[in-house]
Amino acid sequence: MxxxxxxxxxxxxxxxFGKAEWFALNKTLEDIKFNCNKYIAEKFSSICDKLWHEFKLDEPLNRYVQINYHDLYYKYSVERFKDLKELLDINISAQLLSEKYLNSFSECGxxxxxxxxxxxxxxxxxxxxxxxxxxxxxxxxxxxxxxxxxxxxxxxxxxxxxxxxxxxxxxxxxxxxxxxxxxxxxxxxxxxxxxxxxxxxxxxxxxxxxxxxxxxxxxxxxxxxxxxxxxxxxxxxxx
Structure with a gap:
């Protein structure tokens, strides 16, 4: 060849990716003494899908998205935890939750x-x-x-x-x-x-x-x- x-x-x-996503969410919530379950995981997945679309991250041919992908991604990541925080009534900042999640996700090989x-x-x-x-x-x-x-x-x-x-x-x-x-x-x-x-x-x-x-x-x-x-x-x- x-x-x-x-x-x-x-x-x-x-x-x-799916296994990493579950691990990261579970560890993030575990770190703040909150038990994760299938319902929460499914809700989080729905939130992610909704915001991925709203931030136009599902438009890979969009030149603005291509050039600004990473700024958009960081904003998207915090925003999804604002929604999850509200859903679960968690008294921790969305920024901190996003950082915890990304750190946990980075462990996933x-x-x-x-x-x-x-x-x-x-x-x-x-x-x-x-x-x-x-x-x-x-x-x-x-x-x-x-x-x-x-x-x-x-x-x-x-x-x-x-x-x-x-x-x-x-x-x-x-x-x-x-x-x-x-x-x-x-x-x-x-x-x-x-x-x-x-x-x-x-x-x-x-x-x-x-x-x-x-x-x-x-x-x-x-x-x-x-x-x-x-x-x-x-x-x-x-x-």
């Missing part, structure tokens, strides 16, 4: 099924990079706390790039960090049809959609490859 660099998205590609084995096998022949949207200290810590950290060459994060995927500036930053301009040697693997596949296609990099949830692609955006289990990537790359 012609590739030399495998560029993995983080959440829901290598890292288990939970992996998607197959991630450790795939990264281990690929690292024998390829350089592996993580290319992800998110907060720099959080994402670096999560990879650092995971079992794949020794297989990762570098972690390239939108906050450091000053622009979120699929913005061109994010890919400019990532390619510069790789130290090569030969796009044909790169393969992006991710679960998002917009941020990963569209972003990679637009930049001229081959893409592989990790479609573990078997979502139907209704967009005219096609990856070069599609897999439903991470281990399928080894077959594509003939490992």
């Amino acid at each position: 012609k590739y030399k660099y495998i560029l993995f998205d983080a959440d829901d590609t290598l890292l288990d 939970f992996l998607v099924k197959g991630a450790e084995n795939v990264c281990k096998q690929l690292s024998l022949q390829y350089k592996i990079f993580v290319v992800t949207n998110g907060l720099s200290h959080v994402q670096k810590s999560r990879i650092g706390n995971s079992k794949i950290k020794s297989y990762i060459t570098d972690i390239l994060i939108s906050e450091d790039a000053g622009c979120a995927k699929p913005g061109k500036e994010f890919f400019d930053y990532s390619i510069k960090s790789l130290g090569t301009s030969n796009l044909s040697e790169m393969l992006i693997v991710g679960d998002s049809i917009i941020t990963d596949i569209f972003g990679g296609n637009e930049y001229g990099i081959d893409t592989c959609l990790f479609n573990s949830k078997r979502k139907i692609n209704k967009l005219k955006i096609q990856p070069k490859f599609e897999i439903r289990e991470l281990n399928e990537l080894l077959g594509i790359l003939r490992i």
Whole structure:
């Protein structure tokens, strides 16, 4: 195979976002002597979904969002805890709750099924990079706390790039960090049809959609490859 660099998205590609979200919420509430349960977790998830939309963080093609993603994210994070604080009648500031949550979330190196084995096998022949949207200290810590950290060459994060995927500036930053301009040697693997596949296609990099949830692609955006289990990537790359 012609590739030399495998560029993995983080959440829901290598890292288990849902498990991390539950752990962080549970630990945040535990720290303030408040018991978490399924009802609270579901309410928090609904709050997050509502505010993610209100802050337009679900519009990855919006240029304003791409450039201001991280400021918006910090504001979103505090706002969701204002709503949770009101729901649970907690007498602690939303800012402090947000900080506690992000600190707990940063501890979470939970992996998607197959991630450790795939990264281990690929690292024998390829350089592996993580290319992800998110907060720099959080994402670096999560990879650092995971079992794949020794297989990762570098972690390239939108906050450091000053622009979120699929913005061109994010890919400019990532390619510069790789130290090569030969796009044909790169393969992006991710679960998002917009941020990963569209972003990679637009930049001229081959893409592989990790479609573990078997979502139907209704967009005219096609990856070069599609897999439903991470281990399928080894077959594509003939490992």
